[in-house]
Amino acid sequence: MEWTIGELAERASAALTPTAQLNGRVRDVPNERLIRWYSTIGLLDPPSARRGRVAMYGRRHLLQLIAVKRRQAEGRTIAEIQAELTGATDQVLESIARLPEPPAEPAVPRTARPRFWAEPPTPAAPPPAAAAAPPPAAAAPSSPPPRPAAPPARAAAAGARPPAASAPSTPPTPTAAPFTPTVPTAPTAAVVHGVRLAAGVTLLLDGGGRAPSPNDLAEIGAASEALLSILREHDLAPPEGKKLP
Template sequence: MESETWTITELAERAGAVLADEPAEVNGRVRDLPNERLIRWYTTIGLVDPPLGRRGRVALYGRRHLLQLVAIKRRQAAGRSIAEIQLELAGAPDTALGEIAGLPGPGSEERDDRFWAARPAADIAFRPAVVAEVTAPVTVPALRLAPGVTLVLDGLALTPTDLAAIGAAARPLIDALLDRGLIPHSADDVPGRHP
């Protein structure tokens, strides 16, 4: 768990404070400042990670969540659709989110210790997906494998048999993430996981 955590209300307030300093474009479809309901919706569609954990019944959020919220709102202010934002930000490392959000890291020497986000030796930079001209909203199908783990499947139609096969194939990955403490929930929350 991160050193500093916030409730959903505190997260919305922090994001609002960052975004309030800039003049907002008036758009009847886009809310300028995120609220609790919007944060929950972003989490449901995979734009914002699930909470880090809970203190009783209260969900706790951290710096990555703040970076995600501010980056989403900055992209919306630039006229991007939710589908375009999903394509660009899904799985983005904290450094890329920080650049988009315009927020410096808490320490310039801070490392991202998530093994899947480590840069290869060639130091390949994060490259957002290239989006061709979009004339209509695009739905990007995603499958929630476990709390905190979402598989995005662009352009695929899945049958119940496909879903069962993906779930079975994902179990070793989910087990590894749980064993390393990289997803915040207990094994009881993961279908098919036997402690």
């Protein structure tokens, strides 16, 4: 059983119950972008097969994806989930993912079950003197269908005159409204926190929340390695170890 990355995301979303509430920093329903990121940091195995340029995924990938979301729902960090689930067996993933059982197939009614009968005897050949039956008479050609009635002619619109235009009314004289000066309001200042991931790459936290703690900075730095690698591959960040002028 193999699925594309879109089908894998749909199956994982259907298996995750809507009652599993996650915190505001965790996405409860996985998508294709999140699946690729999990594969980059080692939480998902590489695709099991490829059909041309399309990557295919199997049941183990579904177990890994749902197990990660279950642990995130319990409040585990990415570093803790990596330490627990990297290289885990299918039995361990089954116990964590708790996939719902597939619906049972409906029972076949007794009247619809096939019955086995004894093979009927071979019919005897007709006697040679039997006369051949005359061919059936050709059916009489059916009469052609009646033609549809012609549509009625359109009524002539001769003599119709456009309605007389009413005389324009005199517009009211506008009155000057009292002038009220507008006082400009000062813009509201917002606090933005920045986290330096590498030389030339800074993460801006524009949520107006608290400043990140040392523990937050350590987890952000560990999770940003995959993002920095992608940025360097596309020349969007300086190479590793290079200092900006």
